Amino acid sequence: MPHKIPVSVLVVIHTPDLHVLVMERADHPGFWQSVTGSCDALDEPLAETARREVLEETGIDAAGHHLIDWGHHIEYEIYPHWRHRYAPGVTRNTEHWFGLLVSGKVPVRLSPREHLQAEWLPYEDAAARCFSRSNAEAILQLPERLAAYTARQAALVKDQV
Numbered sequence: 001m002p003h004k005i006p007v008s009v010l011v012v013i014h015t016p017d018l019h020v021l022v023m024e025r026a027d028h029p030g031f032w033q034s035v036t037g038s039c040d041a042l043d044e045p046l047a048e049t050a051r052r053e054v055l056e057e058t059g060i061d062a063a064g065h066h067l068i069d070w071g072h073h074i075e076y077e078i079y080p081h082w083r084h085r086y087a088p089g090v091t092r093n094t095e096h097w098f099g100l101l102v103s104g105k106v107p108v109r110l111s112p113r114e115h116l117q118a119e120w121l122p123y124e125d126a127a128a129r130c131f132s133r134s135n136a137e138a139i140l141q142l143p144e145r146l147a148a149y150t151a152r153q154a155a156l157v158k159d160q161v
Contacts, residue, residue, distance in 0.1 A: 003087040004038045006078070006094065009050045011035040011067075012138055013060065013100045018146070020126035020139055021108065023057065023115040031131040034139070036095070050098045058118070059109030066101040068149055070141075073097065074134055097138050099145055 012034045013021040025031040037053030039046070047069060051062040073096045078086060105120040121129065127139040 003090075004085045005040075005042060006038070006086055006090050006092060007042075007046075008036060008038040008093055008095045009046055009053060009098055010095050010135060010138055011050050011054055011098045011100050012142060013054065013058065013102060014123065014142055014146070015102060015104055015120070016146075018123045018142055019105060019120045020123050020142065021058065021118055021120055022126045022129050023110065023118045026112065026114055026116050028131075029116060032129040033132060033135050034130070035100075036135075038093075046096050047098070050100075054100060057111050057114055060100070060102065060106060062100055065103070066099075066149075068099040068101065068145070070097040070099060070138075070145055076134060095134065099142070099149070101146070101149070 020034070022032045022034060025033060035050075035053050035057050037049060037056070039049045040052070047067060050067060054060050054062045054067075073094055075092055075094050078091055078093050083091065108118045110116075110118055119129075123139050123142045127136040130136040130139065
């Protein structure tokens with residue numbers, strides 16, 4: 001199996017009323033997270049990575065919803081127990097954050113090789129459930145990010161009138 005590319009996405013799937021989908025990892029029971037995944041190729045657009053990972057992990061087709069590039073990325077140290085997936089010597093990953101606004105608590109079809117179960121939780125509870133500090137931080141930013149997106153959409157509509 002080829003090595004993972006150390007460029008990834010984090011996709012916070014959420015409803016307008018700030019419920020967030022979190023999933024329990026199959027390879028680490030008790031570890032809950034949002035959708036994450038690495039680029040398949042160095043030239044794969046990040047939005048395409050986000051759409052692909054959402055579909056693979058949840059069965060949700062992002063094309064029918066609002067995928068929002070938050071324009072934010074972080075760099076973090078890859079947990080030692082996952083470094084074997086990367087080329088020798090790779091210890092850091094750059095993660096790009098996205099939101100996926102869905103109309104409500106849409107049905108989820110989990111990939112059983114990746115996740116054991118999923119829950120829709122109020123955003124504060126979802127953040128508390130996540131094992132990753134950065135995933136929790138992204139979720140806690142959701143009210144501000146959703147408000148900014150809503151304001152941008154309202155301005156676009158106003159400009160078109």
